[in-house]
Amino acid sequence: MSTITTTNPATGEMIETYPLMTEQEALQKLKAAHAAFLEWRKLPHTERAPYLTRIAKVLRDNADELAALMTRETGKLLKDGLTEVEICAAIFDYTAEHGPDTLADEERTHGADGARGVVTYQPIGVIYSIQPWNFPLYQPVRVLAANLMAGNACVLKHASICTGSGLRLRDLCIEAGLPEDLFQVILIDHDTSDRLIEHRLVSGVTMTGSDDAGRHIGSVASKALKKTVLELGSNDAYLVLEDADIETAVKFSVMGRLYNNGETCVSAKRFVVTDKVYDAFISAFVDQMTAIKMGDPTMDDTKLGPLSSEDQFATVKKQVDQSVAKGAKALCGGTAPDRTGAYYPATVLADVVPGMPAYDDEIFGPVAAVIRAKDDEDAMRIANDSRYGLGGGIFCKDEERALKLARDHFDTGMIRINSFGAADPNMPFGGIKDSGYGREHGGFGMKEFVNVKAIFLP
Structure with missing residues (x-):
């Protein structure tokens, strides 16, 4: 069986070895996430928010451990890792506080007589999140927080070199009370990932990485008519x-x-x-x-x-x-x-x-x-x-x-x-040209993967 081995870049020492999942194992995770979504979507935004607030607290409570793990896996300065944990907690707090208002139904009018209309932001399903290694916690969190508030489930394929960080994030979310299947972490190769993108239970795809990788993933997703948000490289x-x-x-x-x-x-x-x-x-x-x-x-x-x-x-x-x-x-x-x-x-x-x-x-x-x-x-x-x-x-x-x-x-x-x-957390994040498209943070990310539904009343 193929494996992933993580290595400390400061010392060259091996950290951990993980078995890759088969396609069937990954699909079981996807199906479990979809089943959890069907229940999660029933909660109003105000009842989703406390889950996010609890996750923020658990992240802060485990900041030292998380920072040390990120340093071992990616070589980032320990103090930068602590800053990253706090940013992630702040994102969860921001999303919990502002999500209910950001995603609230909007009253509109339609027709010559000004009849009542309602615009509502409804969840769409499982969001497939493909993330890089440079911010092992922040990259998945900015997707996870927004989509949990929107009512979606999330399946994460993290960069192999920070596999431990991705798995630990899921453990802590469950410790905070998040339904166990709502956030899944899968360990798969690129070919299996492409087939997952095409699966009917994946409703949207978001990815951070190089522009070449973005072209590939965007192409696979577009052929399957899946919406994507791509945050790609830059030369600022x-x-x-x-x-x-x-x-x-x-x-x-x-x-x-x-x-x-x-x-x-x-x-x-x-x-x-x-x-x-x-x-x-x-x-x-x-x-x-x-x-x-x-x-x-x-x-x-x-x-x-x-x-x-x-x-x-x-x-x-x-x-x-x-x-x-x-x-x-x-x-x-x-x-x-x-x-x-x-x-x-x-x-x-x-x-x-x-x-x-x-x-x-x-x-x-x-x-x-x-x-x-x-x-x-x-x-x-x-x-x-x-x-x-x-x-x-x-x-x-x-x-x-x-x-x-x-x-x-x-x-x-x-x-x-x-x-x-x-x-x-309060300002939009994203780019144009070969740096991709779509926005995260500032409330914008919560509306990327929702059904903006127009309801016309007489």
Whole structure:
């Protein structure tokens, strides 16, 4: 029987081995989730909410254990894991508090005589959730919380390297009182996953991952006429405009590039810097990136842990090497240390131009690509010169001008002004172009997989 083996990327030590499920075993989980959905959908939103509140409490009660598990499986800093648990608990709390109002029936009128109409948001069934490894708890939670509130069931296929985190999340949901079959975790290969997408009991598919994976999953789902929400990769640009405060720009650029060891969809990745402030920014940025302490992710003073796996290490190394071979200059980092573990140093690449991986593609690791722009207008042009459109940022002392640029010109789903952050329960999360479609958080995710039903009364 095929198995999944998880490995600690900081030490190379094996953590656990799990057997893969057969297709029939996976289908039994799907059928059980559908049966649980048929009962769960009968509860009003106000009766679903307390389940979510209890899950939030159980997550907080087990924060240390969950953070340690995520660190063992993916190499993320222990303190980042604790932050992730709290974000997940906050998402459950937000959804419990706001879900009943967000999903409440709406009174409308219809016809020339203004007859009564009702718009109601009804659950559709089992949502199949395919999630990556970079946030082992947050990625499945943002799907789970919204869909439980909407009245749906959820079946999770998690990334193999964080199998333990996915299974532990389910255990804790059950401990919090969630009906046992409503949330399932399945351990299957890609071929079995494709057949599951096509199954009649899967009503919707949501996936976070690369744009190539999104194309495949979106194609399989569309052939089966299944709705999808896809949150894919990105190569987020952060603009340092002519009037930027350099200290602020450097502070949040370092934070934005290294958060979660640089393995975040909405990391700051391309730094588009205007001529006027280029020298000042690059000098301070390189100094701070050079000073970053890399090491054991469980230690409080560590600022950068290992990449999630040896495969991810090899990918990042190849992308940097190819960029340098095409003319990029490594101002710091760029060479992996001779040590055990999937460690790659904080790296700054300058002279980055189209045709290099650092310009065209997403580097999922602690590698910053600095691109020189002639002026503010040129910086905005370069920022939008990407097939991706998830997030981005603007450093500019004139906040109203930055707001106008973000609103009217930045071709992404999310823009940070003079700051950096990953996600907030009260703000929509998602992108455009090759970064996918659909939105999560901010109440939007609760309406992605519902039947928006129009009822016409006389």
